[in-house]
Amino acid sequence: MKIAINTVTLREHSLEKVVSILSDNKVKAVEWAGDAHVPPGNLETAERAKSLCEQAGIECTSYGSYYQCDEQGQGDGPFRFNLGATVALDTAVALGVDAIRVWAGRKASADADEAYREEVARCLAAFCDQADSLGMTVHLEFHRNTLTDTVESALALMDTVAKGNLYSYWQPRHGIGIEENVADIEALGDRLSHVHVFHWLLKEDGKTVERRPLKEGRERWERYFAALRKRPQSRYAMMEFVMGDALDQLQEDLSVLRLINGAVDPYCTA
Numbered sequence: 001m002k003i004a005i006n007t008v009t010l011r012e013h014s015l016e017k018v019v020s021i022l023s024d025n026k027v028k029a030v031e032w033a034g035d036a037h038v039p040p041g042n043l044e045t046a047e048r049a050k051s052l053c054e055q056a057g058i059e060c061t062s063y064g065s066y067y068q069c070d071e072q073g074q075g076d077g078p079f080r081f082n083l084g085a086t087v088a089l090d091t092a093v094a095l096g097v098d099a100i101r102v103w104a105g106r107k108a109s110a111d112a113d114e115a116y117r118e119e120v121a122r123c124l125a126a127f128c129d130q131a132d133s134l135g136m137t138v139h140l141e142f143h144r145n146t147l148t149d150t151v152e153s154a155l156a157l158m159d160t161v162a163k164g165n166l167y168s169y170w171q172p173r174h175g176i177g178i179e180e181n182v183a184d185i186e187a188l189g190d191r192l193s194h195v196h197v198f199h200w201l202l203k204e205d206g207k208t209v210e211r212r213p214l215k216e217g218r219e220r221w222e223r224y225f226a227a228l229r230k231r232p233q234s235r236y237a238m239m240e241f242v243m244g245d246a247l248d249q250l251q252e253d254l255s256v257l258r259l260i261n262g263a264v265d266p267y268c269t270a
Contacts, residue, residue: 002029002234003237004027005240008241027058034063041091046063050094060097063092065092065101086130098136099139100139105147109153120147128166150173154188166191167193168191170194186230196240198239198240199217214242
């Protein structure tokens, strides 16, 4: 797999600093997140991020748009910038990517009634068609409190939408064991595209999580990568979060990620 960074863990840094950090750590691929660095609709910023990456020889792999694929408009809290499908796609075009990440609604699968599932499927299908007209693939976030919070719900949604340019990211689910996470990887199969890498532990309250160094999760991630390698398609392993958002922790975690990956990938060699 190719090594990349998702910029959410660097959200306190400017575009220029993010690109500098990537270069310093010999990372040649980046997924720009829309929550801070490249907000949906800010085409000038997207073009600036693209230009900076081109100058540094860094590939923009995808755009983390946080579009939520329902009809409820702008969300609250971290999703208040959700401006809809066209704005998200226009920003991805300005960024120069051919892949865009979205969320499968804003409700946990257990809390979503059939009407809401149909709404998300309808919006997602329309989004996929619009993205396809731009030569773009669509990638669902495999995330709690959405309709992709379990592999069963994710597959059901993808089966309903039935679009050839629709894929799912993968990341570990909190509170379940290694074998269950491996089973999720195997169930997603060829629909699984890229991977968000981090090591979080669920606290005793069963709700909150604690970020930990990736080296503490090396054994489990080696199991995950072994399962992922059974599917030969090209994909990115994207470092998403590090403990304390600290740059020295990012450097350490990237070193561990490269060891887990089995060898230093051409995308991240010196």
